[in-house]
Every structure is written in structure tokens, then in C-alpha cells.
Amino acid sequence: MSQSLGKAIRILGRLGDGPATLDELASALGVHKTTVLRLLRTLAEEHFVFRDRGHRYHLGARVHELSSRGLDQREVRGIAGPHLAEFNREHGHTTHLSELVGTQVVYIDKLESHDHVRMASRIGLRAPVHSTAAGKVLVAELPAGELNDLLGVLTFAPATPNTITDSDAFRAELAQVRVQGWGQDREENEPSVNCIAAPVRDASGRAVAAVSVSVTNIVLSGERLLELIPSLLAVSERISRECGWRAITDSSRGRPA
CATH class of the missing domain: 1.10.10.10 (Winged helix-like DNA-binding domain superfamily/Winged helix DNA-binding domain)
Structure with missing residues (x-):
């Protein structure tokens, strides 16, 4: 260069x-x-x-134009778009599509809430993996070596009093994400904002993106937000299937393995 x-x-x-x-x-x-x-x-x-x-x-303007074109060229964003729009119309809350870039998540799409409360997030913005639901989902199933490398460079900077700031605690959180198939942050990245996220998988089963829903406490409590998990898992599965993923049903748990 x-x-x-x-x-x-x-x-x-x-x-x-x-x-x-x-x-x-x-x-x-x-x-x-x-x-x-x-x-x-x-x-x-x-x-x-x-x-x-x-x-x-x-x-x-040229930077913003190229950024928009680049985002449009991301296959997963194009596939997810109609599904996210339908989900957003049904539930009316801020909906994001994110991907993992290094040790951060990057928002590659955003649909605004139907109320008058706007999130500070925007397309192209980066956020820490340890304090976001999307970040937890995207790193939970990394191979052991990759996860160890990532945790070795994370600073675990606190964004709010609820942020996980310890490597062992974060590992325990990721283990829970793997078991339940979704992640959440409880006012860990922004005060008064709760979020849930589910993975979007490619044909290999790897999590290549995350769909997340974010709400403020004045709109919906954290407990009420959890009621959207079945819908969130359903939309992430529909997107995953169009990305080539095929679930293997674990009959003992009654859900995709």
C-alpha cells in the first residue's frame, strides 16, 4: 500500500x-x-x-454511498430484510441485525421501533461483545481456541453497573446461551435498555449474524421482553433456513439441536 x-x-x-x-x-x-x-x-x-x-x-456523501452499497451486498442482510420487516411490523420494537467483526459486533441493519423512543444505535456502529445480547450469541459457539483468543484480548470495560466484567462470569453466561439457544443483556450495554438476541446460521451451522430486539424499560420491562423469545427464535430460524441451514431436531428437548 x-x-x-x-x-x-x-x-x-x-x-x-x-x-x-x-x-x-x-x-x-x-x-x-x-x-x-x-x-x-x-x-x-x-x-x-x-x-x-x-x-x-x-x-x-461518497463514504455513506459506498457504505450503503456494501451493506446491500451482504447476502445475509438481503435474506434477512423481509423477515426482519415482518417481525418489526408485528412487535413494533427496535430490531437489529449484527455480525461479529474481531472483538466487536457491528450493526448491519436496523429497524426502528413504532413508538417515539429511539435507540442510540445505528447501522455501522460497533458495540462490545461482552455487554450485548448479540455479542454473546455470536461468540457463544466459537471453537474453544478462537474463544480463548478473544477472551484473552477483551478488556471487559463496564458500560453500566450491570456489565459483566469478569472472564469467568462471561464464560458462564456463554454456556447458558449455548444451552438455551438465545442471549440477553439486562441493562448491560445501556442503562434502562434490555435486549434479547438469537443466532442466524449458515449451511455449516455457524452463527454468521444475530437478530436482536431492544427495548427501554419505559416501553417494556425486561421480564415482558422475554415473552418475545419464541417469535425471535422463529424469525432467526426462518432466516437461517434461507441461508442454507437445516436444523437437526433433538427430540429429547423438542427443539432444534
């Missing part, structure tokens, strides 16, 4: 965290302002960045 291209990519990455001035970008990259300004001018010409009246740079 050329040095200029690498610096341009780093500029875009920094702006993904929020607007920044020329001085802030130069400091972040550790290069002279004239070099950063030259790259910014090229990026601005192609609409990858723009500068506001306060002389702060932002991600431009």
Missing part, C-alpha cells in the same frame, strides 16, 4: 470517530499539516470528506 493511500485511509478512519480539525488530523497521523491538507483536498474533490463552517472535517 502506498504511503499516501495509507494516510488517506487513516484520515477516513479518524473521521469515522467524529469530525476533526486539520490540526487534530495531523496530530492523529503524526505528519505535517501540509501533507494532511493535500490529502484532504483530494478526498474532498471525490466527496469522501467535506469541511464545515467551523473548519472541521466530516465524512462525505
Whole structure:
């Protein structure tokens, strides 16, 4: 990769965290302002960045356009879309589709709730695996070696007083997720927000995405949210089947193994 291209990519990455001035970008990259300004001018010409009246740079329309196209090209997102829309129409709560990227989950689709309460989440936003229902679902069935590697680098930073901050406690939580086939977070990632999630599987049975439902306590209590688990499992299974997965019924438990 050329040095200029690498610096341009780093500029875009920094702006993904929020607007920044020329001085802030130069400091972040550790290069002279004239070099950063030259790259910014090229990026601005192609609409990858723009500068506001306060002389702060932002991600431009071209980035958002490519992001939208990239999301549309994700096969699981396209397959899940109609099912998520139907689920959202029926229940009316914020619905997400997420995937695992490194040690975080990334929201690749979102359907807003039908009430006036809006979640802070957005498509493209990343969230920790240890404090989210989707994260727990996506890492619960990782091979032992991959799970150990992941847990070895997690910082278990507390997002709320309810966040799991201990590796052993998180392992116990994942064991429960594997047994029951779904995960939850109880105000662990955001205060007053509860969430449940279920895996979307590919033909190999691997969890490639997670469908989740998030509600605030003022809309629905955590206990009432659990009543949606059968519907959540049903929609995640429908999506999984279209992704090529075929369940093997465990007759002793009366549900897919």
C-alpha cells in the first residue's frame, strides 16, 4: 500500500470517530499539516470528506454511498430484510441485525421501533461483545481456541453497573446461551435498555449474524421482553433456513439441536 493511500485511509478512519480539525488530523497521523491538507483536498474533490463552517472535517456523501452499497451486498442482510420487516411490523420494537467483526459486533441493519423512543444505535456502529445480547450469541459457539483468543484480548470495560466484567462470569453466561439457544443483556450495554438476541446460521451451522430486539424499560420491562423469545427464535430460524441451514431436531428437548 502506498504511503499516501495509507494516510488517506487513516484520515477516513479518524473521521469515522467524529469530525476533526486539520490540526487534530495531523496530530492523529503524526505528519505535517501540509501533507494532511493535500490529502484532504483530494478526498474532498471525490466527496469522501467535506469541511464545515467551523473548519472541521466530516465524512462525505461518497463514504455513506459506498457504505450503503456494501451493506446491500451482504447476502445475509438481503435474506434477512423481509423477515426482519415482518417481525418489526408485528412487535413494533427496535430490531437489529449484527455480525461479529474481531472483538466487536457491528450493526448491519436496523429497524426502528413504532413508538417515539429511539435507540442510540445505528447501522455501522460497533458495540462490545461482552455487554450485548448479540455479542454473546455470536461468540457463544466459537471453537474453544478462537474463544480463548478473544477472551484473552477483551478488556471487559463496564458500560453500566450491570456489565459483566469478569472472564469467568462471561464464560458462564456463554454456556447458558449455548444451552438455551438465545442471549440477553439486562441493562448491560445501556442503562434502562434490555435486549434479547438469537443466532442466524449458515449451511455449516455457524452463527454468521444475530437478530436482536431492544427495548427501554419505559416501553417494556425486561421480564415482558422475554415473552418475545419464541417469535425471535422463529424469525432467526426462518432466516437461517434461507441461508442454507437445516436444523437437526433433538427430540429429547423438542427443539432444534
